[in-house]
Amino acid sequence: MNKPRNARKVLLLLLALLMLLLAAGCGGKQENNGNADQDADQQEPNVVPEPEPQPAYFAPLTGLPRDEEAKKRPVAVMINNLKPARPQSGLPHADVVWEVLAEGGITRLIAIFQSDEAYDGAIGPIRSIRPYMIELAESYNAVIVHAGASTDAYGILRKQKKEHLDEITNAGAYFRRDKSRKAPHNLYSDLPNLRAGAEKRGYAADAAIPAYRFLDDEGDGAAAGSALEIDIRFQLKNYILTYRYDAEKRQYLRFINGEPHTDLVSGEQLAATNLVVLGTSHKVLDDEGRLAVDLDSGGPAMLIRRGEAIECTWERDASGVIRLMKDGAELPFARGTVYYHVVPDEKSVADHVTIRQPENA
Secondary structure, X not given: OHHHHHHHHHHHHHHHHHHHHXXXXXXXXXXXXHHHHHHHHHOOOXXXXXXXXXXXXXXXXXXXXXXXXXXXXXEEEEEEOOHHHOOOEOHHHOOEEEEEEOHHHOEEEXXXXXXXXXXXXXXXXXXXXXXXXXXXXXXXXOEEEEOOEOHHHHHHHHHOOOOEEEOOOOOXXXXXXXXXXXXXXXXXXXXXXXXXXXXXXXXXXEOOXXXXXXXXXXXXXXXXXXXXXXXXXXXXXXXXXXXXXXXXXXXXXXXXXXXXXXXXXXXOEOEEOEEEEEEEOXXXXXXXXXXXXXXXXXXXXXXXXXXXXXXXXXXXXXXXXXXXXXXXXXXXXXXXXXXXXXXXXXXOOHHHEEEEOOOXX
């Protein structure tokens, strides 16, 4: 009689235990789910980083970033480079500087101003122009600025109706003399005055500006070569240009006969991101030593940038722009200013360029 009752008690106990186990299991599952949700909340979401903002515009002649488009027409200024004219004013604000021979082995600078529209300081001393300087200025579709000209250059300016500002013949009001310096090394102007003079004469304010290739278009291109100190010679033995590479700034600091070449306005040393040496034929035309410089036929060249020297060639395209070429392709510049040096050698530039390691390297 007691066996069925005891069996029933055991069965009830087993059922109760089973229910307790089931309840515990459900509770554990709920607790785990809650922890999983909590862990999920604490995990960082898969956030895709926003890309670095890209500059809206780039300066056409330097490739440097800008907040707004640089559309103003370039201005090409003939700048005296005789010793009494140094230090000059305004060169750190030029996008491009050409150094070419004038008479007697001396050189003249052609400064191309375009992207630094805020600069309103002095530019000069301003000097006269030659036919090949007109060619270089026009390759940028620039307004040409000078004070006087050779007979041949005046013939070109007048007959071909070039858009130029000459202190002597058509725009004297937009130039000024600095009484603290001796003539003829004391003639100056500035971009606001020059643009006002161009507007007065009805010259276009905008122009098609040549496009160039830059290293960022081809990858980083950061080089660490041996072209860290460079001497460039033109004709005179007592005139030696030296450039020393500043790796931190990625620029070449400019020296003349071992002395820093500085700007009169700011006192800063002139510097260039890219150096170019072009070789071409020079022919003496008269007893005054005036020259004919061949800027059409192409020839040997060297591009120096970021510690690297690249032998190449130069050629002038159909639009009149001089390009640096290697293996059939145009060489890109590093983003920044370009200083060109036109030397009298149609076969090689090696006799005019010496590359060496700095003494403190």
